[in-house]
Amino acid sequence: MDYIYGVMAVICIEIVATVGLSVFTGFTGLFSLGHAAFMAIGAYTSAILTYFYHVPFVLALLLGMVMAGLVSLILGFPTLRAKLRGDYFAIATLGFGEAVRVILENLSITQGARGLPGIKHFTTLPVAFIFAVLVVWLTKNFIWSKFGRNAIAVREDSVAAEMAGIDLFKVRMLSLVYSAMCGGLAGGLFAHYLNFIQPVMFTSILSTQLTSAVVAGGMGSITGPVLAIALFIAVPEVLRVANMWRLVAYGLILVLIMVFRPSGIMGYHELSFEWISKIFKKNTRNKAGGKGI
């Protein structure tokens, strides 16, 4: 029971980071290969605060988010102002992610590569679940406001968006800060769930997992990435019995999604009762038509 409980808590924590990243990648259209760095910053900031300075948990989480947000400004100012295009920007984030990890490995307060043990266990499943729901709700509101719509406009056609009076830099920067703060929150929750963190937990493998969850879950969708990250974490756990095949299955899922639904599981849609009933109606209509012939 403890085991399932733990897997579910990790899923909730990663949902927070993935949904944040979906604002940046899925809705604003910029790819990041370094968002694990924001999780690392949130994790270390909050863990150091609760461990060394006995700051209350929620306040430490908040400060971790703020720190991640501030650091994202350092990444965003040079790259977004220069309007780096897709792949160039992704490479910049890759370098950024590695740089943050190396810095964490060399600071004395983070205890370097040995990591920080003995962090208090504050993130129980209910806590993680509440934060996941809260972030999904806030993100939905964000997307359905002028901020989110402007981000979509920038993704769809940046030239037209600029000609419609939308400041590209501001919109992209806001999305980056938002996603970084979500990452920081997820990192803080993660540190207080595992009770131990070390820099090697936040490598580009984690960044890639987040980005592939957004792409496989569906660009321009919130619920899609939520489903995808849950799948990405749950399936390898289910397959622990067939240890050798775990990573094969993981790759296979990605390939199958890309082949059968190139725009992601829920690309440009949200999972809702309305959407399900529409799909269902379409299918029954097709079947009825088939019988007629």
Add this chain to the structure above:
Amino acid sequence: MPLLELKNVTKTFGGIVAVKDVSYYIKQDEIIGLIGPNGAGKTTIFNLITGVYKATEGNITFQDRDITDANPVSIVKNGIARTFQNIRLFNKLSVIENIRTVLYREADYNLGNALIRSSKVTRIEKKLYDKSLEYLEVVGLIDYINNRADSLPYGLQRKLEIARALALDPKLLLLDEPAAGMNPDECIDLVELIMKIKRTYNLTIMLIEHHMDVVMELCPRIVVINFGQVLMEGSKLDVQNDPRVLRAYLGEEYANA
């Protein structure tokens, strides 16, 4: 006093001179046509006016203000809107969201309100929704409001782009080949639409177009561009009868024949 004036505007891309020493003006309430063979530099002129490119030399003034080096966003705010030769819509958004996105500049709620979706947000969103409907009504897209922009047929996409430009509340509207790919019936329809929006919104319009019937119908005054330079400027009668224009369009032998 002209509304917009270009003075000796030159734009070079490396060694290529795309626009050379172009000077012309447009007065308030006027509608002028910008014509010329493919590659003459007409769209480059639009890009210079809207700030996509910066002029290498010369000045562009709009309402007595120098906008030569202004950025695109501030130029839009000053009151110049445009459409594009190759349609640029926000494809994954619905027709009405395409318009509302443009109207968001009037939405004065902040990020905190947006995140908790306060009643202020819902009220403003609703207000802008209704205002978007008005623009869609004018261009005749009211039956398609919930369709995704990229699902519309070509002609309607052009109309949506015009509606989006109108929603920016411009004083000067730049239309880049609005009739491209349209049949004669659709062209007549478009001419009527342009006349209508000009009256309704008190617009000054600059038009790039290859359909001569559309240009002749709409524009009392025409500027002819060839090889990046102003070949001539005058009334439509002058332009129709000018041997230089015939030569630019049809070549030497035909012009003499």
